[in-house]
Amino acid sequence: MEDFIIQDCTLLSRTSNVPPAINLRELRDRIATCRQDVLYHHFCETPLVPCFDNPDYRNDFAVWALLQVGDRVLAERLGIINPYLYTDLEKLREQVLEILDERLSEVHFVPSCLHGSEFFFSEAVTVVFDTGLRVTSPPELPEAIGRMTNGSIYYHFLESRRREPVGVDDFSAWLACFPGHEDWCQSLQSVDFSFFTLSELRDELVRTLQTGGAS
Amino acid sequence: MTKLLSTYEGLVSTTVISQLRQLGLRLAGKKVVHVNSTREGGGVAEILEWMVPLMQDVGLDVQWEVIEGNADFFDVTKKFHNGLQGFPVTINSREWQTYRGLNEENAVRLRPILEDADLVVIHDPQPAALLGLCPNRKGKWIWRAHIDVSRPARAVWQGLKPFVSGYDASIFSMCQFAQPLPHPQFLIPPSIDPLSQKNMDLAPEEIAAVRHQYNLDPKKPLLVQISRFDRFKDPLGVIAAYQLVRKVQPVQLVLAGGGATDDPEGQKVLEEVLEAANGDPDIHVLLLPSDAHRTINALQRLADIVIQKSTREGFGLTVTEGLWKGKPVIGGDTGGIRLQLINYHTGFLVNTPEGAAHRIRFLLHHKGLRNKMGVKAREFVRENFLHTRQLREYLTLFHILNSQQEASTIYI
Numbered sequence: 058m059e060d061f062i063i064q065d066c067t068l069l070s071r072t073s074n075v076p077p078a079i080n081l082r083e084l085r086d087r088i089a090t091c092r093q094d095v096l097y098h099h100f101c102e103t104p105l106v107p108c109f110d111n112p113d114y115r116n117d118f119a120v121w122a123l124l125q126v127g128d129r130v131l132a133e134r135l136g137i138i139n140p141y142l143y144t145d146l147e148k149l150r151e152q153v154l155e156i157l158d159e160r161l162s163e164v165h166f167v168p169s170c171l172h173g174s175e176f177f178f179s180e181a182v183t184v185v186f187d188t189g190l191r192v193t194s195p196p197e198l199p200e201a202i203g204r205m206t207n208g209s210i211y212y213h214f215l216e217s218r219r220r221e222p223v224g225v226d227d228f229s230a231w232l233a234c235f236p237g238h239e240d241w242c243q244s245l246q247s248v249d250f251s252f253f254t255l256s257e258l259r260d261e262l263v264r265t266l267q268t269g270g271a272s
Numbered sequence: 273m274t275k276l277l278s279t280y281e282g283l284v285s286t287t288v289i290s291q292l293r294q295l296g297l298r299l300a301g302k303k304v305v306h307v308n309s310t311r312e313g314g315g316v317a318e319i320l321e322w323m324v325p326l327m328q329d330v331g332l333d334v335q336w337e338v339i340e341g342n343a344d345f346f347d348v349t350k351k352f353h354n355g356l357q358g359f360p361v362t363i364n365s366r367e368w369q370t371y372r373g374l375n376e377e378n379a380v381r382l383r384p385i386l387e388d389a390d391l392v393v394i395h396d397p398q399p400a401a402l403l404g405l406c407p408n409r410k411g412k413w414i415w416r417a418h419i420d421v422s423r424p425a426r427a428v429w430q431g432l433k434p435f436v437s438g439y440d441a442s443i444f445s446m447c448q449f450a451q452p453l454p455h456p457q458f459l460i461p462p463s464i465d466p467l468s469q470k471n472m473d474l475a476p477e478e479i480a481a482v483r484h485q486y487n488l489d490p491k492k493p494l495l496v497q498i499s500r501f502d503r504f505k506d507p508l509g510v511i512a513a514y515q516l517v518r519k520v521q522p523v524q525l526v527l528a529g530g531g532a533t534d535d536p537e538g539q540k541v542l543e544e545v546l547e548a549a550n551g552d553p554d555i556h557v558l559l560l561p562s563d564a565h566r567t568i569n570a571l572q573r574l575a576d577i578v579i580q581k582s583t584r585e586g587f588g589l590t591v592t593e594g595l596w597k598g599k600p601v602i603g604g605d606t607g608g609i610r611l612q613l614i615n616y617h618t619g620f621l622v623n624t625p626e627g628a629a630h631r632i633r634f635l636l637h638h639k640g641l642r643n644k645m646g647v648k649a650r651e652f653v654r655e656n657f658l659h660t661r662q663l664r665e666y667l668t669l670f671h672i673l674n675s676q677q678e679a680s681t682i683y684i
Contacts, residue, residue, distance in 0.1 A: 067668040070459040107656035109612045177447040183681045184671045206287045
């Protein structure tokens with residue numbers, strides 16, 4: 058069996074060339090044409106962006122709809138989207154546009170935000186590096202996770218779902234190579250990561266492995 | 273005092289420190305030069321004072337150079353500063369020549385260092401023209417804009433843009449502050465130093481001494497706004513809010529700031545504040561010297577609620593400092609305060625004295641929630657707004673530029 062290679066990553070946000078949106082119509086039109094990196098950033102990379110909130114919703118569009126536009130219906134519909142269920146970002150874009158079009162057809166005027174609260178589209182560059190640390194056997198994993206940075210947790214538990222094998226976190230994928238650890242895999246896969254900050258998620262993963270049972 | 277990364281252990285986790293060392297290890301020996309316009313005083317010098325030694329500590333070969341200017345040059349760059357922040361100023365051709373000329377003089381001295389560097393970070397507009405004066409540069413050049421240039425005086429931006437367009441990248445504090453440029457524009461919010469005099473833990477005796485020094489009543493809830501006496505900080509609005517609260521319950525207010533004596537506008541605002549206070553013994557207007565960091569620290573720690581009721585603000589680091597002291601903050605709904613204050617989580621955004629008064633009363637009433645919000649606020653600052661995060665983002669940027677890759681994920 059191969060060792061688990063602990064990677065780490067850091068993220069740096071950058072502006073996109075997409076103009077800010079002040080209302081839902083503009084949001085819809087910008088999302089229709091923005092680069093996939095922009096979409097990915099606002100849906101998936103939010104846990105790594107410095108912020109002061111642990112918001113109700115994990116994608117920036119839902120948060121903006123709730124806090125700046127005051128459209129709770131739209132926020133709820135956008136907020137439930139799990140971006141990791143979409144292997145193709147174009148499918149995710151289609152789903153978001155479908156929701157926005159539906160909402161625009163329901164309202165009597167185009168919901169807008171105040172000047173100064175526009176939605177700013179951004180994207181990010183992620184730098185990934187090998188920490189040099191290795192986990193050689195499953196019993197070592199909980200302690201190793203407990204020592205990981207937020208970047209490592211993001212890379213191995215969230216970002217990993219977009220890599221092969223798609224939809225699976227790196228820890229589960231590695232544990233699957235060791236017979237007798239099906240319970241751990243199942244426990245990890247049942248963690249609803251949406252409502253955790255990365256440091257909370259690290260603690261939750263450790264707790265899950267410590268209580269989730271393994272042979 | 274030069275601080276090393278190890279001094280932050282205990283305030284941030286060891287994994288944060290080891291991540292920074294890993295990032296530094298892969299840049300070890302890279303020659304980095306920071307250039308700004310002053311060694312002492314001002315926000316940029318404060319940043320470089322900590323950033324340079326920490327970058328050296330993680331293995332980079334870092335130098336800090338300061339351009340030399342004269343009164344005419346700094347008059348022009350002061351106009352840049354005001355113009356870039358949206359004030360209508362005119363810069364004539366002689367002044368542009370002064371700007372170019374001083375940069376040319378500095379380039380004679382700095383050219384060998386800058387052309388040899390792997391990474392050059394030019395801070396703010398003053399030294400921005402150096403790029404075009406170093407034709408044999410081998411490294412990557414970054415322009416760091418510390419100010420909000422989102423709505424600049426058009427003529428000033430049109431004049432400055434040719435000097436900054438040629439950089440390999442620029443950095444802005446928030447996407448709201450940026451301007452379109454023909455290179456990648458990265459976003460690095462500011463941060464606070466948890467070990468500085470303004471933010472470090474203080475002994476209870478020292479805090480009590482400040483309470484005693486300024487005659488603050490330990491039995492009355494305390495509201496504190498720390499900021500210079502400036503209309504955009506709305507000190508009169510804070511007094512109006514205090515007066516609305518006082519009708520319902522006893523409360524005391526500290527308005528503390530400095531720098532008004534040599535600023536005619538500031539002096540005028542201070543006089544208006546004193547007039548509005550009208551001798552109320554529970555309003556404490558404190559004109560503090562510029563180095564009264566520990567006093568400010570103690571006042572924020574004494575506060576039940578920190579206020580920053582600005583009507584216009586940059587990032588608003590005084591809000592971050594208040595949150596770091598574990599206090600919920602009531603702030604004006606503007607600029608970077610909007611990013612920091614999330615209603616019911618870290619504080620409240622308000623638009624009027626009435627709104628501020630309502631939220632003050634709400635927080636004074638809900639002591640449990642106030643304490644809970646304070647704990648949460650401090651943890652958000654710990655995770656995201658200490659110097660260690662800003663250092664990590666600079667190192668990440670250096671890796672991005674060093675990699676020569678255009679991809680959104682870079683493996684190093």
